[in-house]
Every structure is written in C-alpha cells, then in structure tokens.
Amino acid sequence: MKSRKGDELKSIEGLLQNLLAIELWRGGLSQDEIAKRFGTSKSIISAMLKGVTRSIATRDRDQE
Numbered sequence: 001m002k003s004r005k006g007d008e009l010k011s012i013e014g015l016l017q018n019l020l021a022i023e024l025w026r027g028g029l030s031q032d033e034i035a036k037r038f039g040t041s042k043s044i045i046s047a048m049l050k051g052v053t054r055s056i057a058t059r060d061r062d063q064e
Contacts (some may be wrong), residue, residue: 021048
C-alpha cells in the first residue's frame, strides 16, 4: 500500500513540474533557462512543452 501512495506522489510531482515548466515558458524563459533551473536536459523540457502554445487562450465576454 505504501508503494502505491509513493507512486501517486511521484505522479503529482511530475504533473506539477510540467505545469511549472509551462508557466515559466509562457512567462518568457527559454527552454535552456528552464532546464538549468530544473537541473535537467533541454530535451526533457522540450518533451514537457510539446504541443503547448505560448499564448493563453482567452474568452472575450463581449463575444458571448
């Protein structure tokens, strides 16, 4: 049972790391800078950001 909880925590940690990478990238940091902060390679950061756009989709209330 303890192993399952550890797996769940690792999954949560991975998701939070991905979210942080996305937010840092959208905030203007380069993939190299993010990789340095995470202590990992640029290819891992690139994989985290794959399919993510820098711009954030917003909805204009006037067009609803």
